[in-house]
Amino acid sequence: MFDHIIASEKSTNPVRITAIAETGFKDWLGKQSDAHQAWIAANGYDGKRGTHLALPGENGTCQAIVLGYVDDAKTLWDFAGLPTALSAGDYALADDVTSNDALCEKAVLGLYLGGYHFDRYRKSDASTAKRVLFAVPTNDAAKRAENIARGIGLARDLINVPANDMGPAELEAAARRLGEEFGAKVTSIIGDDLTKRNFPAIYAVGKGSDRDPRLIDMHWGDEDAPKITLVGKGVCFDTGGYDLKPSSNMLLMKKDMGGSAQVLGLARMIMTAEIPVRLRVLIPAVENMVSGKAYRPSDILQTRKGITVEVGNTDAEGRLVLADALTEAATENPEMLLDFATLTGAARVALGLGLPALFSNDDDLANGLMENGMALHDPMWRLPLWDDYRPMLDSKAADMNNISGSPYGGAIIAALFLDRFAEGAKSWAHIDLMAWNPTARPGRPEGGEAQGIRAAFKLIADRYGK
Template structure:
């Protein structure tokens, strides 16, 4: 995943990477020799954030690499272009840079993420071993960056794997593999057993597929520690059911398990950091398919909470499978309950692809997630659980509908639906996200993406990690 990162060995004489704060460039330049000034002038280099310039060595070859940055929330992306832009060779930051641990952690994370690529299905083109190798200092800041990077990489990998290789059973296997790495207990309730153990909504949505639905359940940590529960939508492929999506909208539906990828990536960060919490992860894993067994519009579903739901649209399946998982999670009244889901196009219309929508019944939780998100450039934006919209989920045939009859406020309507099932949890937040990068940017290649989990990890670490 991150084979471009190596251990620092100063005897190997790595090429030096010299970070320069954008505002300090003029002062730095005055102290440089004439040939360096001439080279920089000839290249028009000004150390603007995220730009770099290779300086020649006196005897030929590469001398050092300058990289411009600003020490703010976006600093990690200023370094993220280096792994793919640098020519073959071994590189390392100048020693003095490691003295600023907070900045070094951002830079190291940028270096990690900048070299991420998903090549599971590509033939070896012979270029893999010719990539630049970047040696990072063996300090706490590097270890922290690596932990976060591996959580993000796990989330990206799971999303990028196509649905033919990432169905409910494969998602369960991924959770079990993660659990085995950190000594977590992972189990699953599968197929008809979902009905016996009262998870009817998960069963109904997933029953239309030949690949059996399941509820994946991960437990880790000391039973006496504060309980943190994560719930992730695991719709491994979403056709829309009988309310069939057009082909253009179905093309990216391998990412509809993006919520489950987020919670597994976040769980990895928590377990690798050995935070003193009692962690539970619940993933309702299904495919929403069309078949003779698939549920239909106007069907009335049972849920674990005992609330009946009329199906206004089979393409609003994510909230249905989450309803059972949230009911179970809330029944234990955890200290913090977070759910992540690629739930609504309405959230993307409102906030765009890069800004997840946040809903919460706890102002302190919502504020903490937003503040950490802005500080880490892993943002999310709060939308209201607007009480006046609750009647829009009313049904004449059941306790409620899974959609509103109005085309407006769809993300809020979905949040209000989930709120019915998270009832009882004192501190709950729902994050509605895209989980996908549509274009390439440094450190953020086209494909699956982790959104909001760096902010969530920092909040959990700050509140419970001491």
């Protein structure tokens, strides 16, 4: 995952990376040797953010790397291009970076994410692979960056694994590996036991697959600590059910468990940082398939909350499995309840792929998530739980429908559906996200992506950290 990163003591005589703020480039340039000034001019280098230049030393060697940056929320991406852009060799951050705590954390995080790669299914020729290694410091800033990077890396890895190797059982196994690493307790309710334990909506959606549905439940931390509960949609593959998706819309449906990947990545960050909370993670893990056992349009489903739901569309399955999980989560009245889900195309139409939609019943929680998201360039944008739209979920045959009869406001409608089941949670937020990069940018390769969990981690650390 991050095999381009090594500890600083394992590197000898690395090339130093010095960072120059865009606004200070002219002053810095005036202090350089005549030879370096001539070299910089000959290469037309002007120190713009995210651009770099190798400065020559004796005998044609590389003496240093100069990187332009801007000190803002996007700083980490200025550093993220280096792992793929630099020539083979050993590198390390210069003292001007490592001595600045905030800049060091952003730089190290950028280097980690910039070299992330998912090559589980590709054979690589080690003899021709470019060897670029970064020796990172062992200070607290670098440790914080590593924690965040590994949480993001976990989320990306889980999403990138195809559905043939990431079904409900494999997702449970990933949660159990994480639990074992940090001493968390992980249990699961599988198959027919879901009906016996009153999780009927999860069972109804998942029973159409040969791979048993389940509810994965992780607990960590002191039972007397503030309760933080994370719920992640774990639809390991979504055909749409009998309301079958077009084949082109199925191509990315391995990522429909992206919400579960987010909460496991976020849980990893929380446990690594040893934030004194009572953490609970709930993942309804299913496949939405077509078979003789699959649920149908117009079926009326029972839910854990006792609310009956008419199925207006079997492709609106995520909200159904989340309904049971949110009901269970709300019974404990946690201090904070967050759910992450690749829930609606409507949210992507409204806000695009890189800006998750945020819904919340708590202004303080919503404002904290948005403010941290903007500060960290891990953004989300709040949409309303608009009361006037609630009747759009009415059903003549059941307590409610799982969809609206209108093509408009789909992300809000889905959030209002979930709001019925999160009722009782005093501080709840729902994040509707893409969990995927369609194209590559520095530090953000094409494929699975973590969205919103850096912002959520910062908020939780600030509120409940030591």
